[in-house]
Amino acid sequence: MIVLLPIAALVWASQKDGLHQFWSVATSPEAIAALKLTLGASVVVSLVSAFFGTITAWVLVRDEFRGKSIVNAVIDLPFALPTIVASLTLLALYGPQSPLGIDISLTRKAIVLALLFVTLPFVVRTVQPVLLELDLEAEEAARSLGASELRVFRSIVLPNILPGILSGVALAFARAVGEIGALVLIAGNVPFKTEVASVFVFLHIQGGDQAGASAVAVVMLVISFALLLAIGGLRFLATRHERA
């Protein structure tokens, strides 16, 4: 009830004025620009997050160094920290008063940075358990059969952790598409420049343009559903070896 009813209301509202109207609003230049920017930034963020997330998970599982447990705990910080606070913290280091002299506020770089911050835990936390359970003997067996380190990673490790990476990426992507709190302060809301879909929806609600907000929101909703399906499919793939 809590979940489905509001969504039904949204879908209903978006087509109230007819599909044609919905289409023309959803394809207005500003909406298209916002959606394009959202998807583009999310793709970049997903790729970076997949790369560094996998490395981080690897380091946390296979490497030993002092303070590892603290690093491990810190990974979850973006889950615990209010996103608006995240936005402010990034602004403090990479904003106009940056002690490093790096000011990326109100640019697209800021969007990517903010999204990297909030999506940081996803890939790490989906790959880590898989790496932990990975059979070290399988890697040793591969090595004993003459495989190089790179080959071991490509043929043994990667196929096993790939579902983990992908489902982490899907979660990160979904989060990146929908994020607003982390973007508000650092990225701003310049239409055609730093206005992402969620900010578009927010501004149009406040401006009283429910039809425009609904149209873009429905597009975002469709992306969400597609991602959920993708995650479900990945879970199915990831467990297919265990099923008889």
Place this chain on the structure above:
Amino acid sequence: MRKYILRFLALGYLLAVLLGPLSMVFFRAFDKGTGALWKTLSDPNTVHAFKLTLIIALIAVPLNAVFGVVCALAIVRRRFPGAGLVNAIVDLPLAISPVVVGLSLFLLYGRTGWFGPWFARHGMQILFALPSMVIATIFVSLPFVAREVVPTLREIGDEQEQAARTLGASSWQTFWRITLPSIRWAVIYGVVLTTARCLGEYGAVAVVSGNIEGKTQTATLRVQDAYENFNQSGAYGISLVLAAISVVVLITMTVLRPKEEEAL
């Protein structure tokens, strides 16, 4: 050698994206001395914002805890029809943008929405008031308890519950004496995550609350408000408190993790 490159990459990434910015908040908050910080935090509107945030969390967290456990039982034990649907829906709030959630509620309870007119006639204000903020918060923090409890329930299996039944326990007794104690750490862990999300929610609440200072302004909304009104130290001050809460949450999570594994 390769090991050190990887370690350097991983830690460097964390420092640049996560730890560096966070540590800056502490410096900025104390920029103008502790006096100024205290002045910001004791401002009646700030105090009200924190109170409101707390009230919302106090309503949303217990409801979601109960709901999460029920959902997890439905998904894992599949004792009643519709369990498959529950499984599909429960993750939905994680994938949907908070702003979209906010808009959906806006459309449902707004003046022209499905329920809006009915509530208006009965003199109840939902939108731009506490009820809609609570509902929005419940929506976005819905999955956390269920997501933590589901794997634990799977792992413990139902043999212990069967054993309790052969010993004469009713379903209710079995739940309280066997199931709940077995999943308690997962429930607590989920509640901690839910609490963090409730306190930190921004997008959905921003849409439905109206952001009225001293009335429907939560702590996170006040951070934005302060910053945009050029009250930077105020924004950093409130953020410092919220960040401190997050650190407490984080420590709680870290302490709980190993306990959970021990119990299994």
Place this chain on the structure above:
Amino acid sequence: MSIEVRNVSKRFGSFQALDDVSLDVDGGALTALLGPSGSGKSTLLRIIAGLEWPDSGEIHLAGEDATPLTTQQRGVGFVFQHYAAFKHMSVRENIAFGLKIRKRPKDEVRSRVDELLDLVQLQGFGDRYPAQLSGGQRQRMALARALAPEPKVLLLDEPFGALDARVRAELRVWLRRLHDETHTTTVFVTHDQEEAMDVADSVVVMNKGRVEQVAGPRELYDAPANEFVMSFVGQATRIDDAWVRPHDFELVLVPNGSTREAQVERVVHLGFEVRAELVRDDGETLAVQLTRDQAAQLELERGQIVYVRPTHQTTF
């Protein structure tokens, strides 16, 4: 308390777990359900306990129809293969669980738990948690827990299956003694024929969801009802249309009228006995069991030609 199973059938999807099974267990008996995996033995036990529902058929306990009763109402003691220990409770709390559910007075609970700790030889372990016990100790705790409410029927599902060989042998003797003292109607499931023959008065052999034979250990071995029981209980070799046990062969070095020629493929010294694997001239392999004396006299070697004759065979 007697158990009566009447025409019980149960399907899991396309798998027929039980196919019209009927069975009588007398009050006070110690019965084993023996069969290969997938034979339906555990399903039958769980249906008796009310943990599964039959698709059709009835369960009668002490002469009364118990089919509609829930597990909670049946008052049976059940022991699970993997102990099903309540991990968050101490050993004492585990054993006391069934009594506390029944709201027995505290003093009574305490003395009954002490009594059971003695019985299962876990004195001094009462305050430990299941994680701190060995497998055998956990299973004894699970037994004490099942016995605490004084059930009229004790059901055990592969109770010793997860334990190592030595502990398993110890617990078998112990279960037998426990039954001799309490005379509780006991049914246990096992796939180990030696365990069934060692402990039970009566063995129910099951296969593919049906009961193949119900008999005492000796009758089961000497007079198996059909080929399945013959081959499942003890070893047997099929020669032409007859079945022969490994110890029912005569082995000689010189042929006489009724013997057939065979070549020694392998000689296995098992310590207390010797087993010879032979290949007959028509390619059939035979397992022959010899005493140490016989083996010493024959001085068998691989490749040697010998002559065999069954001394006893069974046909169906």
